[in-house]
Amino acid sequence: MKLRVIAAAVLLLTAACSPGSGEGGGGDGKSFEFWSFSGINQKAAVEEYKKKKPDVEVKLTEVGNAQETAQGLTTALAGGKVPDLVLIQGDDLPKFVEQPQNFVDLKTLGADEIKGDYLDWVMSQSIAKDGQILGIPTDVGGMAMAYRTDLFAAAGLPTDRESVGKLWPDWNAFIETGKRYTEKTGQPFIDNAATSVFYQAVNQGSQKYYDDKHELIYSTNPHVKSAFELGIKAAQAGITAKQSSFAEGWSAAMQQGKFAALAAPSWMLNAIRSNAPETAGKWDLAAIPGKSGNWGGSYLAIPKRAKNPKAAWDYIKTMQSPQGQLEHFVTSGALPTTPSVYQDPQLTGRNEPFFSNAPIGKIYPDSLLGLKPFYIGPDSTTIGTEFLDAITNVEQNNGNPATAWDDAVRNIKTAIGK
Amino acid sequence: MSTTLAPVPVAPAEPPAPRVGTPLRERLAPYAYIAPFFVLFAVFGLFPFLFTFYVALFDWNPIGDHTFIGFDNFTRMLDDPRFWNATRNTVSIWFLSTVPQLFLALLLAHLLNHARLRAALFFRMSVLVPYVTSVAATAIVFAQLFDRDFGLLNWLLGLVGVEPVDFVQSTFGSHVVIAAMVTWRWFGYTTLLYLASLQAVPRDVYESAAIDGAGGWQRFRHITIPALRPVIIFTVITSTIGGLQIFTEPLLVSPGSTLTCGAVRQCQTLTLMLYEQGFGRYEFGYGSAIGVALFLMVVAVAAVNYLLSSRIKADR
Numbered sequence: 001m002k003l004r005v006i007a008a009a010v011l012l013l014t015a016a017c018s019p020g021s022g023e024g025g026g027g028d029g030k031s032f033e034f035w036s037f038s039g040i041n042q043k044a045a046v047e048e049y050k051k052k053k054p055d056v057e058v059k060l061t062e063v064g065n066a067q068e069t070a071q072g073l074t075t076a077l078a079g080g081k082v083p084d085l086v087l088i089q090g091d092d093l094p095k096f097v098e099q100p101q102n103f104v105d106l107k108t109l110g111a112d113e114i115k116g117d118y119l120d121w122v123m124s125q126s127i128a129k130d131g132q133i134l135g136i137p138t139d140v141g142g143m144a145m146a147y148r149t150d151l152f153a154a155a156g157l158p159t160d161r162e163s164v165g166k167l168w169p170d171w172n173a174f175i176e177t178g179k180r181y182t183e184k185t186g187q188p189f190i191d192n193a194a195t196s197v198f199y200q201a202v203n204q205g206s207q208k209y210y211d212d213k214h215e216l217i218y219s220t221n222p223h224v225k226s227a228f229e230l231g232i233k234a235a236q237a238g239i240t241a242k243q244s245s246f247a248e249g250w251s252a253a254m255q256q257g258k259f260a261a262l263a264a265p266s267w268m269l270n271a272i273r274s275n276a277p278e279t280a281g282k283w284d285l286a287a288i289p290g291k292s293g294n295w296g297g298s299y300l301a302i303p304k305r306a307k308n309p310k311a312a313w314d315y316i317k318t319m320q321s322p323q324g325q326l327e328h329f330v331t332s333g334a335l336p337t338t339p340s341v342y343q344d345p346q347l348t349g350r351n352e353p354f355f356s357n358a359p360i361g362k363i364y365p366d367s368l369l370g371l372k373p374f375y376i377g378p379d380s381t382t383i384g385t386e387f388l389d390a391i392t393n394v395e396q397n398n399g400n401p402a403t404a405w406d407d408a409v410r411n412i413k414t415a416i417g418k
Numbered sequence: 419m420s421t422t423l424a425p426v427p428v429a430p431a432e433p434p435a436p437r438v439g440t441p442l443r444e445r446l447a448p449y450a451y452i453a454p455f456f457v458l459f460a461v462f463g464l465f466p467f468l469f470t471f472y473v474a475l476f477d478w479n480p481i482g483d484h485t486f487i488g489f490d491n492f493t494r495m496l497d498d499p500r501f502w503n504a505t506r507n508t509v510s511i512w513f514l515s516t517v518p519q520l521f522l523a524l525l526l527a528h529l530l531n532h533a534r535l536r537a538a539l540f541f542r543m544s545v546l547v548p549y550v551t552s553v554a555a556t557a558i559v560f561a562q563l564f565d566r567d568f569g570l571l572n573w574l575l576g577l578v579g580v581e582p583v584d585f586v587q588s589t590f591g592s593h594v595v596i597a598a599m600v601t602w603r604w605f606g607y608t609t610l611l612y613l614a615s616l617q618a619v620p621r622d623v624y625e626s627a628a629i630d631g632a633g634g635w636q637r638f639r640h641i642t643i644p645a646l647r648p649v650i651i652f653t654v655i656t657s658t659i660g661g662l663q664i665f666t667e668p669l670l671v672s673p674g675s676t677l678t679c680g681a682v683r684q685c686q687t688l689t690l691m692l693y694e695q696g697f698g699r700y701e702f703g704y705g706s707a708i709g710v711a712l713f714l715m716v717v718a719v720a721a722v723n724y725l726l727s728s729r730i731k732a733d734r
Contacts, residue, residue, distance in 0.1 A: 071697045078480035095700060099482040241567075242584075248561055252568045382699060385678070392681035396587045399682070414498060415699075 031057035032084035032311040037069040038062040040139075040267060040298070041332050042087065048327065049319055056311060066092060066298070073303075077102045082303040085312035088135060090297040093126060094378045100128035104302040107133050109313040117322055118337045121373030126299050135299030136320050139334035141265030142364030143200060143293040144285045145174075146272060149356060151260040151282075155184040161358060165287035171201050171230045174289040178239035181260060188241035188259050190234070193395050194388040195245045196263040198231030202387070204293040206372035209383045214375055216418055218383050219409045228387060232404055235395035242396045251275045263288065265295040266335040266364045273354050285358035292370035297337070335364045379416045386411045470713075474706035481700075491707035501708065503683055504691040507593065511668070511687065512661030514597035515604075520653060522605045527612035528642050542613060545606035556599055557670030561586070564595045564671075586671055592685035596667045604660075608653050615649045616642065648727070655723040659716055665689040688712050 036042035046058050063069040066089035073096075076082045088096060096102065111133045115123060118137050126135040145168075149159040157177070158164055168174035174197070178189035190196045202208060205223035210216060218224055234240060241259040243250040253259060255276040264272065264285065272283065300320065302312045318324055325336035330346055341347055342365045350361035390408035393399030399407075474492070477485040495501050529535070530542050548556070563570050564585040572582040585591035619641065627637050643650075668687050672679040677694035679685040686694070688708060696705030 067698075074480050074697070074700055096481070099479070102481050243567075248558075249565050249567055252565070256568075258567065385676070389678065389681040396584065397681060397684075414500060417494075 029308065029311045029314075030055060031059065032306075032308040032315065033059045033061070034085045034087075034312070034315070035061050035063050035069060035073065035083040036087040037064060037066045037089070039065065039270065040334065041270065044332055045319055045328055048324075048331070049315055052318060053314070056314075058315070070095075077303060082305045084302065084306040084308040085315060086301055086303065087138070088299050088301055090125065090299065090376065091381050091384075093135065093299055094376055094380060096301070097126060097128050097134055098378050100130065100132045100134055102304055103132075103134050104304055104306065104309050105132040105134075106136065106302065106313070106316075107131075109302075109309065110317075111136065114317065114321070117340065119339055119368070121371070122297060122337050124373075125376060126301075135301035136316050137337040138298045138300055138320055138325070139267070139296075140337050140368060141267060141294045141296035142335050142367045143203075143288040143295055144264050144266075144358075144360075144363050144367060145261055145288050146264035146268070146283055146285055146355065147261040148257060148279070148282050149284050151185070151187075151257055152181075155181045155260070157181060159284070161284050161286045161356075164284070168289040171197060171289045172233075175230070175234050175237050175239065178234070178261075179237055182237075182239045189239040189261060191241050191243050191250060191253065191259045191262045192245065192392065193231045193234035193240050194391040196240075196261070197234040198227055198387065198391050199384070200263045200288060200293060200295065201230050201290070202227035202384075203295055204290045206374060208374045208376070209380050210375045210377040212375065214377060216377075216379070218412060224387075225405065228391070228405055228408070231387075231391040232394055232401050235391055236401055240395055244392060244396075246271075255279070257282075263295070266333060266360065267296055269333055269352065269355065269360070280354050281356060283354065283358075284356040285352070285360065285363055287363065288367060292367050292372075294368060294371055329361075333360060335368075379418075382415050383412050386415060467713075470706045470709050473702055474710050476703045477701075478703035478706070479700060480702050487703070491704050492710075494704065495707050495711060500683060500686075500691060501688075501711075504686050504688045507589075507668075507683075507685060508662060508664065508687045511593050511596050511600070511664060511685070512658060514593050515600035516654065516657045516661060518597075519601040519605045519608060519657065520650065522601070523608035523612055523653075524643070524646070524650075526605070526609045527616055527646075528638050530609065530613055531616045531642075542610070545609045547606065548603050549607045551603070553599075553603065553666050554670060556603055557667055560595060560599045560602075561671050564591075564598075587680065587684070589682070589684040592668075592671065592680060595671055596664070596685060599667045599671075600661070600664065604657070608657075611649055611653060612646055615646055619645045651723070651726050655719060655726075658719050662712060662715055662719070663689055665693070669693075 034042075034046070042060060042062070046060050049058065050056070061083070063072045069086070070088060070092035073083075073086050073088070114136075115133065119140065122137045122140055126137065127133055145164075147164060152159050152164065157180070158167065167177045181187075181189045202224055205221070205227070207217065207221055208224065209218040209221070211221075241253050243253045243259070254262075254272065255278070257279070262268075262272075273280075300316050302309050302316075306312060319328065320337075322336065322338035322341045325334075325338050326341040326344055326346060328334055329336050329341075330350060333350075333352065336342070336347070347361040347365070348359075350359070351357040352360045387408050390399070390404045390411070393407075394401045394404050475486060475488060477483075477487050477490075526545060530538065530545075535541065562568070564572075566572060566582050566584040566586070569585075571585075576582065583591060585595050623641055624637055627641060632640070664687050668679045668685045668690050669677070672685065677686075677690060677698045679687070679690055683691075689712070692705050692708040692712065694705075695701045695708060
């Protein structure tokens with residue numbers, strides 16, 4: 001993961017050095033360049049597309065992780081060579097939605113006709129102020145809690161996913177369960193408090209850092225404050241392995257069973273599989289405390305200066321149709337954004353062998369049903385990171401829990417100037 | 419350098435030159451030979467450099483508006499606790515890496531210069547091995563050595579009953595990890611610099627000192643160190659400039675690969691903050707302002723370099 005930072009930096013440099021590639025045109029319609037990020041297996045989707053359209057050439061580049069890909073795209077848009085098609089993570093999207101002039105309005109290619117296929121609240125996040133449609137959603141997160149059945153059994157906790165879900169109707173009950181586990185085994189219960197508790201809880205409100213008028217309310221929204229306090233409570237309960245998500249130690253701890261549960265949106269399943277392949281069959285998935293929520297999701301967009309916007313649009317239309325997303329779900333597990341397939345037996349019947357045959361086709365769509373969507377703004381990522389850092393500081397670095405909230409708010413003010 | 423304006427030089431009156439004037443092409447040739455450097459420098463050095471100063475005066479969104487705001491980025495920077503934190507971290511990491519590095523190099527150079535050392539070339543060359551190792555590989559290995567739960571170092575500490583230390587999460591600890599990496603990577607290079615300088619000291623100086631009864635430590639103090647003084651100053655300055663620009667190591671040991679290098683920015687250096695502002699938050703103007711500040715610091719160090727080295731000359 002870390003090496004990719006360097007790879008991305010090199011790409012940024014080359015992108016920055018190459019002169020502008022001229023205004024977009026129709027292109028030959030037979031080839032296009034596609035920037036994606038790593039870890040979500042876009043290769044599989046491209047392979048599927050090639051089977052359908054053998055005469056089209058797709059040049060896929062995995063730039064780096066999602067954030068690095070957004071950075072590469074920014075530099076490219078600022079004056080480098082742009083791809084014809086780019087995958088943007090939901091959290092990075094608002095910055096681009098604020099500057100829609102950099103992208104093709106997908107309505108000009110026919111996005112209006114297919115707009116209704118997608119979850120309203122997911123689609124609305126990629127619509128700019130003037131009504132321009134910037135991107136088509138490829139997947140949503142949905143939420144679940146992944147847990148180790150063998151470790152739960154050793155701690156005397158139930159192991160079947162129904163009973164486990166009942167252990168934690170809410171986050172306080174979840175933390176209590178963690179205390180029981182840790183008392184019994186002497187081992188930490190979850191990977192960390194910041195992402196596995198705060199980040200999940202804060203995403204379960206009807207408003208987060210912005211209100212419906214897009215005004216900042218991160219410091220006054222009681223929901224954010226209570227989610228933050230849950231995070232601090234979990235950090236102080238002594239139930240966490242103090243491993244930051246995606247850090248070196250996190251992977252090692254996962255492989256060695258140093259924690260028994262972690263929050264797992266649908267795309268996390270792949271991370272667990274590839275990080276700890278020898279734990280196959282020892283995992284299962286239960287409902288998240290509070291039942292509903294979403295973490296993550298991505299969009300496909302076409303930069304304004306793309307040379308082959310038509311070929312890129314054909315890819316979007318083919319692969320992101322309800323049928324296309326359903327097929328991709330069956331092979332990769334990424335949850336579709338097209339609710340019309342949520343009742344399809346291919347989806348509802350999908351089980352995940354690595355996770356004790358957990359019915360992911362039911363768990364993840366269910367977690368989206370009670371969802372109250374909120375507005376994600378241009379500073380949401382920065383605000384979220386500062387909150388996460390404040391909790392991590394209490395958890396891993398003996399930070400003062402009493403001042404953590406004020407510190408976080410002050411840091412956010414410094415960072416975004418508001 | 420316009421070709422039309424260059425006059426054919428008048429030959430000196432006496433003594434008569436063998437050739438009447440040099441053809442224009444030959445007179446321009448030297449400029450053509452050195453041109454590639456200056457052209458490349460102008461494109462990749464001078465232009466970005468001046469452009470940074472320009473961008474620092476703007477609220478510059480790379481994919482949106484560029485609003486002129488004068489020196490606001492600089493006043494904001496001076497009020498920004500994160501900037502001072504990054505400055506402190508940078509200086510601390512530089513100090514922790516330079517001092518042991520130079521001492522280690524000094525000692526090693528002295529030993530490698532020893533007359534009776536067998537396989538001297540082998541040892542001299544082997545100190546360069548860390549230098550040719552990729553910095554990314556170094557960082558990954560060190561991050562694993564210093565890991566709280568799975569690191570070799572904490573395992574050793576555990577054997578003698580010491581509680582595991584969370585190096586990367588603490589301010590001082592993370593600086594030590596980064597400094598250790600820098601030291602390990604650069605001490606061989608510095609050693610060879612010192613050694614090269616020591617080779618210029620005549621052997622008989624050491625020998626006569628030994629005959630006069632000077633012990634190893636006395637020879638080291640009274641011969642080796644004075645002989646190395648100019649090189650020591652040089653390495654202090656170059657490592658300071660390098661230390662001010664340290665980027666890769668803190669980024670790679672950062673928990674979770676974040677640009678803040680930890681929850682309380684405990685190991686975020688100036689270049690890392692510059693990168694965070696420019697490419698993490700897309701505030702190119704503010705990032706450029708930090709770049710300008712960094713440039714001024716390097717200039718200050720270079721000025722100290724100049725003063726010190728001219729004093730050394732005066733001493734001699």
